Amino acid sequence: LPVLKAAILVVSILLFALPSFAVDYAPYHTVAEAEAALREWSAKHSSLTKLHTIGKSAGGKNLLVLEIAGNGSVPAAKRQAVFVGANIAGFHNAGTEAALDLIRTLLTSEQAKELLASRTFYIAPVLNPDAHDTMFAKVRYRREGNGQQVDYDRDGLFGEDGVDDLDGNGVITRMRIPDANGGWLPHPDEPRVMVRADGLKQWTGTHRIESEGDDSDGDGRYNEDGVEGIIIDQNFAHQFPYPAATAGPWPSYAPEAKALMDFLLARRQVGLAIVYGPANNLLDIPRSLGGGGDLGTTRFKIPASAAGMLGFDPEEEYTLDEVWEVAQNLPFVQQNNVTKEQMAQFLGAGAATKLEDDDQKLLEHLAKEYKEALKKAELADDRPGEQYRRGGFTPWLYYQFGALALELDVWGVPPVKKAATGDAKDEPLTLDRLEAMSSEDFLALGEEKLGAFLKEIKAPPQFTAAMAIERVKAGQVTPKQMAQMAKQMGAGAPGGGAAKPGEDDGPTKRARDILAWVDQHAPEASHPWKSVTLSDGTRAEVGGLDPFIAIAPPMAMLQPAIAVHTSTVLDLAKKMAQVAIHDVQVTDLGGGVYRVRAVAGNRGFFPSHTKMAARAQANLPARLTLEPGSGMKLVTGRRTIAENRLAGASGTMAGEWLVRAERGASFTVRIDTESAGSDQKTMPVGKGQ
Amino acid sequence: MRLGMIRFTLVAASLLAALLSAAQPIKPTGTPPRPNFNRLHPLDEIVGMMKGYASAYPEWVKLESIGKSIEGRDIWLLTVTNPRTGAPESKPAMYVDGNTHANEVQGTEASLYTLNFLLSNYGKLDRITELLDRATFYFVPVVNPDGRALWFKGPATPHFPRTVMFPIDDDRDGLFDEDGYDDLNGDGLITQMRKKVGMGQGTHRLHPKDPRILVPVEKDELGDYIVLGWEGFDNDGDGLVNEDLAGYVDPNRTWGYNWQPRYVQSGSSFYPLQIPETRSIATWALTKPNLAGAQSFHNYGQMILRGPGSKAEPPYPAADLKAYDYIAKEGERMLPGYRYLISWKDLYTVYGGTTDHFYRVHGAISYTNELYEPPVDVDKDGKVSPEEEMMFNDLVTLGRQFVPWTKVNHPQYGEIEVGGMRHDVGRVPENWLLEEDMHRNAAFVLLHAHHLPKISFGDPTVERVEGSLWKVIVPVINERATPTMTAVARQDKLHRPDIATIDGAKVISSGIVTNVWLDRIELQKHRPERLMVEGVPGLGATNLFFLVEGRGTIGVRYDSPKGGVISRKIDLR
Numbered sequence A: 001l002p003v004l005k006a007a008i009l010v011v012s013i014l015l016f017a018l019p020s021f022a023v024d025y026a027p028y029h030t031v032a033e034a035e036a037a038l039r040e041w042s043a044k045h046s047s048l049t050k051l052h053t054i055g056k057s058a059g060g061k062n063l064l065v066l067e068i069a070g071n072g073s074v075p076a077a078k079r080q081a082v083f084v085g086a087n088i089a090g091f092h093n094a095g096t097e098a099a100l101d102l103i104r105t106l107l108t109s110e111q112a113k114e115l116l117a118s119r120t121f122y123i124a125p126v127l128n129p130d131a132h133d134t135m136f137a138k139v140r141y142r143r144e145g146n147g148q149q150v151d152y153d154r155d156g157l158f159g160e161d162g163v164d165d166l167d168g169n170g171v172i173t174r175m176r177i178p179d180a181n182g183g184w185l186p187h188p189d190e191p192r193v194m195v196r197a198d199g200l201k202q203w204t205g206t207h208r209i210e211s212e213g214d215d216s217d218g219d220g221r222y223n224e225d226g227v228e229g230i231i232i233d234q235n236f237a238h239q240f241p242y243p244a245a246t247a248g249p250w251p252s253y254a255p256e257a258k259a260l261m262d263f264l265l266a267r268r269q270v271g272l273a274i275v276y277g278p279a280n281n282l283l284d285i286p287r288s289l290g291g292g293g294d295l296g297t298t299r300f301k302i303p304a305s306a307a308g309m310l311g312f313d314p315e316e317e318y319t320l321d322e323v324w325e326v327a328q329n330l331p332f333v334q335q336n337n338v339t340k341e342q343m344a345q346f347l348g349a350g351a352a353t354k355l356e357d358d359d360q361k362l363l364e365h366l367a368k369e370y371k372e373a374l375k376k377a378e379l380a381d382d383r384p385g386e387q388y389r390r391g392g393f394t395p396w397l398y399y400q401f402g403a404l405a406l407e408l409d410v411w412g413v414p415p416v417k418k419a420a421t422g423d424a425k426d427e428p429l430t431l432d433r434l435e436a437m438s439s440e441d442f443l444a445l446g447e448e449k450l451g452a453f454l455k456e457i458k459a460p461p462q463f464t465a466a467m468a469i470e471r472v473k474a475g476q477v478t479p480k481q482m483a484q485m486a487k488q489m490g491a492g493a494p495g496g497g498a499a500k501p502g503e504d505d506g507p508t509k510r511a512r513d514i515l516a517w518v519d520q521h522a523p524e525a526s527h528p529w530k531s532v533t534l535s536d537g538t539r540a541e542v543g544g545l546d547p548f549i550a551i552a553p554p555m556a557m558l559q560p561a562i563a564v565h566t567s568t569v570l571d572l573a574k575k576m577a578q579v580a581i582h583d584v585q586v587t588d589l590g591g592g593v594y595r596v597r598a599v600a601g602n603r604g605f606f607p608s609h610t611k612m613a614a615r616a617q618a619n620l621p622a623r624l625t626l627e628p629g630s631g632m633k634l635v636t637g638r639r640t641i642a643e644n645r646l647a648g649a650s651g652t653m654a655g656e657w658l659v660r661a662e663r664g665a666s667f668t669v670r671i672d673t674e675s676a677g678s679d680q681k682t683m684p685v686g687k688g689q
Numbered sequence B: 001m002r003l004g005m006i007r008f009t010l011v012a013a014s015l016l017a018a019l020l021s022a023a024q025p026i027k028p029t030g031t032p033p034r035p036n037f038n039r040l041h042p043l044d045e046i047v048g049m050m051k052g053y054a055s056a057y058p059e060w061v062k063l064e065s066i067g068k069s070i071e072g073r074d075i076w077l078l079t080v081t082n083p084r085t086g087a088p089e090s091k092p093a094m095y096v097d098g099n100t101h102a103n104e105v106q107g108t109e110a111s112l113y114t115l116n117f118l119l120s121n122y123g124k125l126d127r128i129t130e131l132l133d134r135a136t137f138y139f140v141p142v143v144n145p146d147g148r149a150l151w152f153k154g155p156a157t158p159h160f161p162r163t164v165m166f167p168i169d170d171d172r173d174g175l176f177d178e179d180g181y182d183d184l185n186g187d188g189l190i191t192q193m194r195k196k197v198g199m200g201q202g203t204h205r206l207h208p209k210d211p212r213i214l215v216p217v218e219k220d221e222l223g224d225y226i227v228l229g230w231e232g233f234d235n236d237g238d239g240l241v242n243e244d245l246a247g248y249v250d251p252n253r254t255w256g257y258n259w260q261p262r263y264v265q266s267g268s269s270f271y272p273l274q275i276p277e278t279r280s281i282a283t284w285a286l287t288k289p290n291l292a293g294a295q296s297f298h299n300y301g302q303m304i305l306r307g308p309g310s311k312a313e314p315p316y317p318a319a320d321l322k323a324y325d326y327i328a329k330e331g332e333r334m335l336p337g338y339r340y341l342i343s344w345k346d347l348y349t350v351y352g353g354t355t356d357h358f359y360r361v362h363g364a365i366s367y368t369n370e371l372y373e374p375p376v377d378v379d380k381d382g383k384v385s386p387e388e389e390m391m392f393n394d395l396v397t398l399g400r401q402f403v404p405w406t407k408v409n410h411p412q413y414g415e416i417e418v419g420g421m422r423h424d425v426g427r428v429p430e431n432w433l434l435e436e437d438m439h440r441n442a443a444f445v446l447l448h449a450h451h452l453p454k455i456s457f458g459d460p461t462v463e464r465v466e467g468s469l470w471k472v473i474v475p476v477i478n479e480r481a482t483p484t485m486t487a488v489a490r491q492d493k494l495h496r497p498d499i500a501t502i503d504g505a506k507v508i509s510s511g512i513v514t515n516v517w518l519d520r521i522e523l524q525k526h527r528p529e530r531l532m533v534e535g536v537p538g539l540g541a542t543n544l545f546f547l548v549e550g551r552g553t554i555g556v557r558y559d560s561p562k563g564g565v566i567s568r569k570i571d572l573r
Helices: A002-017 A031-044 A093-108 A110-116 A129-136 A255-265 A304-310 A320-327 A331-335 A340-346 A357-376 A393-400 A431-435 A439-456 A465-473 A479-488 A506-521 A555-574 A611-616 B002-022 B043-056 B106-121 B126-134 B145-153 B276-285 B318-334 B343-347 B354-362 B386-396 B431-450 B487-491
Strands: A049-056 A062-069 A080-086 A119-124 A174-178 A184-186 A194-196 A207-211 A270-276 A299-301 A317-319 A404-408 A526-533 A539-545 A579-590 A593-602 A622-628 A632-636 A640-643 A652-661 A666-672 A678-684 B061-068 B074-080 B093-098 B136-140 B192-196 B204-206 B214-216 B225-230 B291-299 B303-306 B339-342 B365-371 B402-410 B414-421 B455-457 B461-466 B469-478 B498-503 B506-515 B520-523 B531-533 B540-549 B552-560 B564-572
Touching: A031 A049, A031 A062, A031 A093, A031 A129, A049 A255, A062 A093, A062 A255, A080 A093, A080 A555, A093 A110, A093 A119, A093 A129, A093 A270, A093 A555, A110 A119, A110 A555, A255 A393, A270 A393, A270 A555, A304 A320, A317 A320, A320 A340, A340 A611, A357 A404, A357 A555, A357 A611, A393 A404, A393 A611, A404 A555, A431 A479, A439 A465, A439 A479, A465 A479, A506 A526, A506 A539, A579 A666, A579 A678, A593 A622, A593 A666, A622 A632, A622 A652, A640 A652, A652 A666, B043 B061, B043 B074, B043 B106, B043 B145, B061 B276, B074 B106, B074 B276, B093 B106, B093 B431, B106 B126, B106 B136, B106 B291, B106 B365, B106 B431, B126 B431, B192 B402, B204 B225, B276 B354, B291 B354, B291 B431, B303 B318, B303 B343, B318 B339, B318 B365, B318 B431, B318 B487, B339 B343, B354 B365, B354 B487, B365 B431, B386 B402, B455 B552, B455 B564, B461 B564, B469 B552, B469 B564, B498 B540, B506 B531, B531 B540, B540 B552
Parallel strands: A080 A119, A080 A270, A270 A404, B093 B136, B093 B291, B291 B365, B303 B339
Antiparallel strands: A049 A062, A062 A119, A174 A207, A174 A539, A184 A194, A184 A207, A299 A317, A526 A539, A579 A593, A593 A652, A622 A640, A622 A666, A632 A652, A666 A678, B061 B074, B074 B136, B192 B225, B192 B414, B204 B214, B303 B365, B402 B414, B455 B469, B461 B469, B469 B540, B498 B531, B498 B552, B506 B520, B506 B540, B552 B564
């Protein structure tokens, strides 16, 4: 028995010592698990939830949206609503976990109870079910496309050349093929990172880079036509990337994209939309995706027919503001309620391509709060955030649906921290630092560290650390002289190249940061280069990082990030617009005629809807209506006054009506909006004034 | 050599004989529709005709519903070709539609005229015989059946409805389509409203010679009439009249290429192809890689339009313009008064239009014809005056068009007059003018179809390199104007290229000969047995190169999505 015990010990020590093959993603939810969780929750909390099947994916899987709303004075379908959608990208499984956590929190936490009385949530944890489970597949790779059939390389064959797990490790990494014409080389300092050839750095290409896999159809290209179909997150109409085969023949072609838009377009009360996906709009505010349509700076020619009426020169070009300043006072414009937006359309302004000013300011404010929340949770607030892409779901939500829309990636690899300058000991030693060092600091380095450094800069073997310390101690040489000498001898960056770590470009630096993080936290996600032979006899090496590790850490590390995002979403939901009737005054003008004056406004932090929604006329204006009761008649004026948009907290609107009323008759003043709630007040005239 | 020649002649002769014997007029089963293209047809009559053709020519005409309109009516598609010369999908195809805009009704008659002409002239006119033998026609005569039904039934004007029945809250008050036209005088028509007011309170006065006409006041006059627009009242009590009509989604702004949201392109709906009418067609069309030409019929103004629909769209590649310009300029000669125009430049900007979609998504040469222009400009000054319109009504139509003013009590305006031109005036011809426009436009479609790619192999050049290694060059000739792969399809990779294969020998290498005389060949670096060919130009040739190992007779096959499939034998000697 002791023998057996010992054997087990030995085996377990061995197992521990051996590198494990892959990252453990079992705690993440598969499509089926997520669906089961939704069904369980909706059954258990049937009074709070409603599970919508909004359609099927191309591959025939359910597209589910869980509606959550508590008991409140306003029916769920009329409340300000929040939409949260996750993993439309297909590989952003971390987002799914965050969406599920949000559901859990909304259904079980005390803090959410109050919020649920006045808000409705629509949460879709898996928006690309055909791709979602690739994380758990026998061969793991980042899949974006749904189950539609697409001939990516337009050769008449479908899915004939996808990725292949050549080294049999269960993950698709990268493949490098020796090729003097290839334009890539291993980074001199970090051979696991491949960098582009660069003449200025004297970096000559030695390899070509492909994803891991054979040229299965013998057309000279690798993995160019796998089984995946349309990339749903490119299949929306804002700056649709025609003519990309991956994006589909037209926006809304993917059944998932169409189902989502149909669902949302029937729910205009959705004023806030969060997408858990690869981009992070609060770490990096969305930039213009290019193209025209910026109303602030674009100059328009005025068509000759209108130029005369407006008094503009048809040969000159003007900005919209310049035109509007004149046009808004024209009788034609006033009588027909022509808006500035309609004028922009008349002038031929294209679609917006950058955030409207007000919305940008709001996002910048939210970004500040978000970063503070990250910091508080000891998460990196200075890591790069990706931008969303053309044809993406999030830009559609903002630019066309008009919601305040944010894409958040939940988690990302933190950048490697530079040690604070005060703590010189931890800072990596360089020749430049050596040159600036005092003798005391130099001696404080110690023999071991100095020895490692000398080895790194390839100092001659006879030049030992002990000898250097001796000479500095004796005052024979200063650290500065030593550094200059080393520089003259051509010592520099390790590997003999001219590059220093500080000279890496953004992507390379990021790649190295990620590697450093992986080495420390998830070494099993790093796969060293391994030789393989392709089916046509080509020799290649396969290796690199697990395709998911930079966006999906082991669950224990993801959880703190999820917690921050759940509370961020709850906080944003609280900030939504809420209209209210502020004040109603009735003045008796005599002869049974009364003047009713009502002021309404927005008490929420967010505006009634985004500036973009106003430009796109995506949301109805706020409408202030006087409804005369029996025995009362409107003498003059329209019953309803409209205001295109109410700013956050400060936005108000006023209406004034003359009514003829019998004593004691009453009226109701109401304000209606689509995504900012509603309010009403009923009052009598005469008595009680 | 001589023997081969004789054999070839024999084969050609028998093929010709077979074709000639096949080309008898088509015998209908039962009674085919006897259409009268001297009038416009309500939707149920049109559906009856379509069903009639399908049952009279069961093998030649296939009728299917490819979707349902918003109100649940079928979107009918007719597929027409000679069933004995190959399946519809195996031949170059021409798509023809009409009545996308509800009020532009005669596009339906133009489509059905074309169909009727094809069926009744097969075996009689060589060009028609050739067309049905080698090409396929797809007709969607009524893209917007709900709209057609409403236009015939009313309330309708010359310009309404244009929409499909997708409700839009035009006045943004939270209610949908709540304030449309109203037939105030109960005559079944929507005409104009005008009101006599006190002198000095109006903007118009009666025409001194013809009180049916109102004229705007001159600068030194006072007016005693106001113009109140189309017949209707303020249904929803918001102080506006007719401000939220049925619809409005313009189906010809909903297509998939360069669609823009409503604040950029009004009537576009909320995402491309949101409405089932156009989505059914677009989805169906994706299953037809053989679509090489498209024609959409609208009204009015006598135009042959091509894209781009907007300035934002890149200009069409020159190689495609060769085909576009050739066909359309012939069209200008066939259609007196019609002008060949570029939509955005010569007319107005259209995002999400039909022609751009078929060109940019399918790579098909596509036109929109704007049918008809009222022949009312008697003094030929380029403008149609109210006096000229009245003269045409009184003397030429003998008073058919004008509905005299009658007094009506209006709930908001009080006593007013209602009257004016009927809804079938201005955009659609009088019956006796209709047929010629239908015929000439059908002839234009048939010219376009005639120029769908028509490919054949030329004589091959065979040269022995050594032993059983042969160099084979074989030309593929396109004798019509449309390339087998348009430049836009090549540049934007819209569909697979043509593919040439050899059977009966091993292909060592293959490529395209760019200069036959100088032996310049662009080799395909990989997969030589599957030679990818970026098409055969219109009225031109592409020379295929193969280095093969084999002996005896080999087969060469050329498979073009839009040009059809051809094959021939080549003797290696």
